[in-house]
Amino acid sequence: MRFNRSVGAFEFPHTATALLLAVNIVVYALTLQRSGMPAPSPDVLLRSGAIYSGALARHEYWRLVTYAFLHASMLHILTNMACLVWWGGPLESRIGTSYFLLIYFASVIAGALTGIFTHAGFYFSVGASAGISGVLGALLCLKLLNRIDLPASFFVINLGLNIVIAFLAPRLDWGAHLGGIVAGMAVCATLNAFEIAGPKLMRCKFPEFIKLNLGVLFVVVAWLTDFSLVAMLAALVALIVAVKGIDIALSVRRGLAWTVAMLAAGNALVAGAATILTLPGTNGRIELPANLVPWAASVLRRLIEIASSAPAIATLIVLVVVFALTQLVYWPELKRGLSDRGGFAAAGFRAERARRRGL
Structure with a gap:
């Protein structure tokens, strides 16, 4: 696979992005079918793999990943999948499928852990937001490292939209979002350092x-x-x-x-x-x-x-x-x-x- 320094602000979904998109849509349809309601019920989401405050104590570590394939409403999945396609295409095109998946799932896990440890009371969360935030964080890291030619307006628009959504959706779990974007930047920087040291290793x-x-x-x-x-x-x-x-x-x-x-x-x-x-x-x-x-x-x-x-x-x-x-x-x-x-x-x-x- 060839990687281009210059990528468009919109890239048609590549392998991993398209696969994540398809799996999320299928899982949402299944949770709707199991709920028999206009939106997935909390009980179905919990039994299907939502992350909650007691998950680590019960050694249910699989929830650190499965929660990211569940969504609470049609608006929830539409906004997340739109961001996945918009941000995932340029990143996967730039760094390849394997590194993209590593960044995505590291951000998913980091978002779940951040959400758990930043909530003192009962915590319950679903959604791919942490992983998608990690994708945006990785793109921002590449921009700061001067390794991608995306315009500054790309980040201004997307970070601005996130701030607007924060005011419009007070139930949004910003602990998970923050954990995801920090993890995305950190993993991307680590991979870049590894690739720089690559010829010696x-x-x-x-x-x-x-x-x-x-x-x-x-x-x-x-x-x-x-x-x-x-x-x-x-x-x-x-x-x-x-x-x-x-x-x-x-x-x-x-x-x-x-x-x-x-x-x-x-x-x-x-x-x-x-x-x-x-x-x-x-x-x-x-x-x-x-x-x-x-x-x-x-x-x-x-x-x-x-x-x-x-x-x-x-x-x-x-x-x-x-x-x-x-x-x-x-x-x-x-x-x-x-x-x-x-x-x-x-x-x-x-x-x-x-x-x-x-x-």
């Missing part, structure tokens, strides 16, 4: 698919370990080792093919571990979501029963399927790596790392 510039794959693996491992601090630290160390291993692999002839193979193996192992930890037949537990379409629930229940009756075979099938599917999805990169007899791809990755300074 890394040999090669990673393609987007590698960064996305590693990010997904880290999140899945964190989820499988219930976000345990010790397990997450171990996963972080493993991630750092994997990043450096891939960096070395990419710098040699046919290294791209080896990298695809390593990602396929990592995906398969994590998928196999997820199967072992969740199947009822392996002391795990799978709960089907409420209000599933009856035929879908029936099919899923039957598949779970079959897999639980032979967990070892089911795990082996998952390992093989995920390994093969990963290589199929990454076939263009695998083919490019296998045909790289002269090491041209490796030379390109090294040159890109040496050429780039910052985001």
Whole structure:
């Protein structure tokens, strides 16, 4: 993916922005359907993943993310999605999908934590505002670092609109908004510093698919370990080792093919571990979501029963399927790596790392 310093004030939604937009709309429709009302009811929002003051005490850490996909009204989701498209397009176009998602979800989590710790009494919140504020914060950071050519009027208009909305919507959670925008700026500045120091730390510039794959693996491992601090630290160390291993692999002839193979193996192992930890037949537990379409629930229940009756075979099938599917999805990169007899791809990755300074 090529990144342009100069981006328009409006960019057509890219991959992550479009995906977040679609998921938010689908989730809002589902909460409406479950509520049977003109707007999602507080009870449905709470059961669907809203963040509230007791979430951390009950170790419901998943709410730190899920609340950002829930919205309280049609106006709420329309304003948030408009801002997501307006701000998300330029940022994702500038820094790429993987860094965009990292900034977005870091801002979502920071907004939830800020909201909890800045409210003394009962706290209940939903909405993508913290993540979207983080996107605006990242754009502002890039502007202050002189790494993006958006006009100053872009920020004057958007920050001005936020101030106006603050007066018109007194129930707006500005603690979450502030936490999101600060996190967006901080993560963006950290990524920029990493990219500046990149040539001293890394040999090669990673393609987007590698960064996305590693990010997904880290999140899945964190989820499988219930976000345990010790397990997450171990996963972080493993991630750092994997990043450096891939960096070395990419710098040699046919290294791209080896990298695809390593990602396929990592995906398969994590998928196999997820199967072992969740199947009822392996002391795990799978709960089907409420209000599933009856035929879908029936099919899923039957598949779970079959897999639980032979967990070892089911795990082996998952390992093989995920390994093969990963290589199929990454076939263009695998083919490019296998045909790289002269090491041209490796030379390109090294040159890109040496050429780039910052985001």
